[in-house]
Amino acid sequence: MNIIELRHVTRRYPDGFTALHDINxxxxxxxxxxxxxxxxxxKTTILRLIAGFDQPTAGEILFxxxxxxxxxxxxxxxxxxxxxxxxFPHLNVFDNIAFGLKVKKVAPDEIKKKVERMLSLxxxxxxxxxxxxxxxxxxxxxxxxxxxxxxxxxxxxLDESLxxxxxxxxxxxxxxxxxxxxxxxxxxxxxxxxxxxxxxxxDEIFVLNDGRLQQSGxxxxxxxxxxxxxVARFIGDSNLMSGHMIRDFEVEFGNHRFECADxxxxxxxxxxxxxxxxxxxxxxxxxxxxxVDILSQLFLGDHxxxxxxxxxxxxxxxxxxxxxxxxxxxxxxxxxxxxxxxxGESESEFDQRLSQYEEHEK
Amino acid sequence: MKNKSSxxxxxxxxxxxxxxxxxxxxxxxxxxxxxxxxxxxxxLRAFLANGACxxxxxxxxxxxxxxxxxxxLVSYPLALVIANCRHQRLWLLLVILPTWINLLxxxxxxxxxxxxxxxxxxxxxxxxxxxxxxxxxxxxxVVVAAxxxxxxxxxxxxxSLHALDKQIVxxxxxLGANAWQTFWRVIWPLxxxxxxxxxxxxxxxxxxxxxxxxxxxxxxxxxxxxxxxxYFLTTxxxxxxxxxxxxxIVIMVLVLLATSGKEQNR
Numbered sequence: 001m002n003i004i005e006l007r008h009v010t011r012r013y014p015d016g017f018t019a020l021h022d023i024n025x026x027x028x029x030x031x032x033x034x035x036x037x038x039x040x041x042x043k044t045t046i047l048r049l050i051a052g053f054d055q056p057t058a059g060e061i062l063f064x065x066x067x068x069x070x071x072x073x074x075x076x077x078x079x080x081x082x083x084x085x086x087x088f089p090h091l092n093v094f095d096n097i098a099f100g101l102k103v104k105k106v107a108p109d110e111i112k113k114k115v116e117r118m119l120s121l122x123x124x125x126x127x128x129x130x131x132x133x134x135x136x137x138x139x140x141x142x143x144x145x146x147x148x149x150x151x152x153x154x155x156x157x158l159d160e161s162l163x164x165x166x167x168x169x170x171x172x173x174x175x176x177x178x179x180x181x182x183x184x185x186x187x188x189x190x191x192x193x194x195x196x197x198x199x200x201x202x203d204e205i206f207v208l209n210d211g212r213l214q215q216s217g218x219x220x221x222x223x224x225x226x227x228x229x230x231v232a233r234f235i236g237d238s239n240l241m242s243g244h245m246i247r248d249f250e251v252e253f254g255n256h257r258f259e260c261a262d263x264x265x266x267x268x269x270x271x272x273x274x275x276x277x278x279x280x281x282x283x284x285x286x287x288x289x290x291x292v293d294i295l296s297q298l299f300l301g302d303h304x305x306x307x308x309x310x311x312x313x314x315x316x317x318x319x320x321x322x323x324x325x326x327x328x329x330x331x332x333x334x335x336x337x338x339x340x341x342x343x344g345e346s347e348s349e350f351d352q353r354l355s356q357y358e359e360h361e362k
Numbered sequence: 363m364k365n366k367s368s369x370x371x372x373x374x375x376x377x378x379x380x381x382x383x384x385x386x387x388x389x390x391x392x393x394x395x396x397x398x399x400x401x402x403x404x405x406l407r408a409f410l411a412n413g414a415c416x417x418x419x420x421x422x423x424x425x426x427x428x429x430x431x432x433x434x435l436v437s438y439p440l441a442l443v444i445a446n447c448r449h450q451r452l453w454l455l456l457v458i459l460p461t462w463i464n465l466l467x468x469x470x471x472x473x474x475x476x477x478x479x480x481x482x483x484x485x486x487x488x489x490x491x492x493x494x495x496x497x498x499x500x501x502x503x504v505v506v507a508a509x510x511x512x513x514x515x516x517x518x519x520x521x522s523l524h525a526l527d528k529q530i531v532x533x534x535x536x537l538g539a540n541a542w543q544t545f546w547r548v549i550w551p552l553x554x555x556x557x558x559x560x561x562x563x564x565x566x567x568x569x570x571x572x573x574x575x576x577x578x579x580x581x582x583x584x585x586x587x588x589x590x591x592x593y594f595l596t597t598x599x600x601x602x603x604x605x606x607x608x609x610x611i612v613i614m615v616l617v618l619l620a621t622s623g624k625e626q627n628r
Binding site for chain 1: 527529530532533534535536537538539540543547548551552
């Protein structure tokens with residue numbers, strides 16, 4: 001059964017602004033989910049609705065099939081790790097973590113045992129007596145996680161919880177969060193605007209923009225098969241250009257025709273074509289599908305970031321592990337590196353089309 | 363740079379010297395000299411030996427405590443409501459507004475309200491209750507004094523409530539605390555600095571109130587404030603009046619020290 005389900009959830013504010021348009025989500029237990037989108041996309045609003053800090057204007061929120069839309073936050077079996085941790089400044093580390101147990105009147109020796117266990121889970125043994133203000137950002141983050149997890153929530157909500165940390169610490173915490181989640185088997189819902197973070201940690205990502213769900217799926221599905229230009233641009237670097245279909249498995253862009261892996265689109269239809277920079281390689285001009293002139297090369301440690309211009313004037317972004325062999329090169333890519341997107345196609349239409357022509361192939 | 367900044371300090375230092383240091387020095391000198399101008403402890407001895415004086419001191423303390431308690435009881439919920447209102451500035455202005463009116467005028471207004479034929483008694487009569495003596499009672503004194511002090515309690519409490527991170531309150535709810543637990547375990551301890559500032563702003567002036575004790579309390583309540591006025595203006599014993607003033611200052615310093623507490627933000 002789904003642990004959390006949002007059905008036709010809309011959130012409209014009194015001033016007329018609609019933060020969420022008809023959102024439908026279903027989350028399975030024990031998975032790591034990310035809500036990914038730019039600021040103002042509605043991802044935090046969804047989190048607040050699930051946590052119970054806000055009520056939807058329309059639609060319902062279900063927990064294990066039970067309607068919890070109007071249940072106050074204090075009575076929901078889920079806990080939140082806040083953006084700025086929101087630790088209680090007047091309590092020490094131990095009392096911060098013990099807070100949820102104390103308000104539930106758990107016996108003191110029971111509390112002590114549970115808090116100690118949490119402190120060791122987040123690797124803060126011996127920090128109980130410290131004031132939370134003495135802690136570093138990463139340590140505060142861990143206290144916030146322990147404070148939430150000690151209550152054995154069925155779902156843990158994390159609101160941009162890593163964004164206040166520096167890059168290196170963020171990487172460590174990503175790893176730790178993921179391992180805590182695996183260890184406890186709790187459902188995590190992680191709100192972030194950082195696509196790399198979402199791709200690295202999640203089992204499934206929900207991409208949001210302007211209060212609408214754009215796409216959901218595994219990190220690789222979203223990266224490889226974005227449904228529209230927004231998702232393509234938001235997740236990863238991309239080369240995007242407009243073109244049109246010639247027939248199934250053949251598309252034209254930049255005045256050339258190419259074999260591709262997409263079908264189910266009627267011939268002549270205007271489409272957008274996406275090529276990921278790392279799917280491109282530079283070869284001898286004669287062997288390439290397109291000939292380009294190298295504009296700039298940047299060595300970024302693990303790869304080169306190359307900008308190149310083709311004869312039609314389009315600027316290509318290319319990621320390669322080797323330097324460009326010459327000033328003028330051929331650009332090579334496999335047919336399945338071309339991803340064709342229909343204009344205004346929704347996620348469900350996309351899935352339907354995909355299943356149709358994949359059946360044909362079999 | 364250093365010379366320049368100390369130059370700008372001169373007016374303030376002059377002010378402190380003339381209107382803070384000098385009066386305290388004069389008061390202390392007066393308190394520890396007798397009517398012949400000799401240095402002596404006569405006044406202190408007289409004060410401690412006189413049961414009436416000690417009673418006044420206890421009285422002052424007791425009424426200041428009552429007034430502060432009542433003010434806090436009204437002001438905290440009021441500040442809480444305002445801090446969660448949509449038009450906070452307007453409500454705050456309405457709270458502050460009465461402080462723009464002279465204390466004496468406000469006190470006279472209460473005489474009008476509480477008198478035999480005042481508005482309150484008229485209202486009581488309307489409901490069939492016989493007019494009662496409201497003015498010149500101890501209760502009237504405490505209520506009017508509390509009314510006058512309310513803005514000084516509301517403002518610091520409102521400030522600390524306003525500065526309270528909303529996410530911290532949300533976190534308490536999220537962890538399962540009900541409204542009362544959230545208030546008692548999180549909001550109250552975190553707004554304690556505001557309460558302390560309010561208590562100081564109310565309790566200390568309440569020790570030496572004398573206009574309200576006279577006009578509303580009708581001399582039923584004798585505090586150190588009324589005693590000082592008595593010694594200076596009626597019996598003209600400035601030395602004794604000064605001694606009570608010094609004692610009052612000592613009490614104020616003690617109260618200030620007791621309510622400051624240790625700072626939580628290290």
